[in-house]
Amino acid sequence: GAVVSQHPSRVICKSGTSVKIECRSLDFQATTMFWYRQFPKKSLMLMATSNEGSKATYEQGVEKDKFLINHASLTLSTLTVTSAHPEDSSFYICSARAPGTGNYGYTFGSGTRLTVV
Amino acid sequence: SQQGEEDPQALSIQEGENATMNCSYKTSINNLQWYRQNSGRGLVHLILIRSNEREKHSGRLRVTLDTSKKSSSLLITASRAADTASYFCATGGGSNYKLTFGKGTLLTVNP
Numbered sequence: 001g002a003v004v005s006q007h008p009s010r011v012i013c014k015s016g017t018s019v020k021i022e023c024r025s026l027d028f029q030a031t032t033m034f035w036y037r038q039f040p041k042k043s044l045m046l047m048a049t050s051n052e053g054s055k056a057t058y059e060q061g062v063e064k065d066k067f068l069i070n071h072a073s074l075t076l077s078t079l080t081v082t083s084a085h086p087e088d089s090s091f092y093i094c095s096a097r098a099p100g101t102g103n104y105g106y107t108f109g110s111g112t113r114l115t116v117v
Numbered sequence: 118s119q120q121g122e123e124d125p126q127a128l129s130i131q132e133g134e135n136a137t138m139n140c141s142y143k144t145s146i147n148n149l150q151w152y153r154q155n156s157g158r159g160l161v162h163l164i165l166i167r168s169n170e171r172e173k174h175s176g177r178l179r180v181t182l183d184t185s186k187k188s189s190s191l192l193i194t195a196s197r198a199a200d201t202a203s204y205f206c207a208t209g210g211g212s213n214y215k216l217t218f219g220k221g222t223l224l225t226v227n228p
C-alpha cells in the first residue's frame with residue numbers, strides 16, 4: 001500500500017531558529033500533500049495544501065511567512081517553521097493524496113513532535 | 118473549521134465489550150471516513166462510507182451513515198486492548214479534496 005515517510009519524528013530546537021520537516025511519498029507520486037497541526041488531545045487542524053510545482057494554499061489564520069511549504073517534486077513536500085517560538089511547539093502531520101484517487105487515497109505520515117525551547 | 122463532532126469525547130470500556138462512537142457533521146458530503154490515531158502517531162485510515170451507503174462492515178468495524186441526520190457511527194465489536202486509540206471522523210468532497218476532521222473520541226480498552 002501507499003506509504004508516506006515523515007522525518008524527523010521528534011525535534012527540539014531553540015527559539016529563533018528554523019526547523020524543516022520532510023514528507024515523502026515512497027511508492028507513489030503525490031500531486032497534493034496536506035500539512036496539519038495537532039495540539040495535545042485535540043483534533044487535526046489543516047494548515048495548508050501543498051501542490052507540486054505551485055504555491056501552497058494556506059488556511060485562514062496560518063502565517064505563510066512563518067510556515068514555509070515547498071513541494072518541489074511529486075514525492076517530497078517540506079514544511080519549514082521559521083523563527084520558531086515556544087508556542088509553535090506542536091505535533092505536525094502530513095498526508096499525501098495520490099492522483100486520480102479522489103477522496104479515497106489519503107495516506108498519513110507518522111508525525112513530527114516539535115518542541116521549541 | 119472542524120466540521121465533524123464526535124461523541125463521546127472519551128470512552129473507557131473493558132476488553133470484549135463493544136465500543137460505539139458517533140460523529141455529526143453540518144454540510145453535505147460525498148463520503149465520510151473514519152481514522153485511528155495511536156498516541157503520538159499519524160493517522161491510519163479505517164473505513165470510508167459513501168453518501169449513498171447506509172452501512173458498511175470491515176472486520177470488527179461497522180459504520181453507519183444517516184445523511185438525513187448528518188451523522189455517522191463507528192462500532193468496534195469485541196474490543197481488544199490494542200484498540201486503545203483516538204478515533205476521528207473526517208468529511209471531504211470539495212474540489213480541493215480537503216479533509217475536515219472531527220474532534221475525536223479517545224477510546225481506552227482495559228484488559
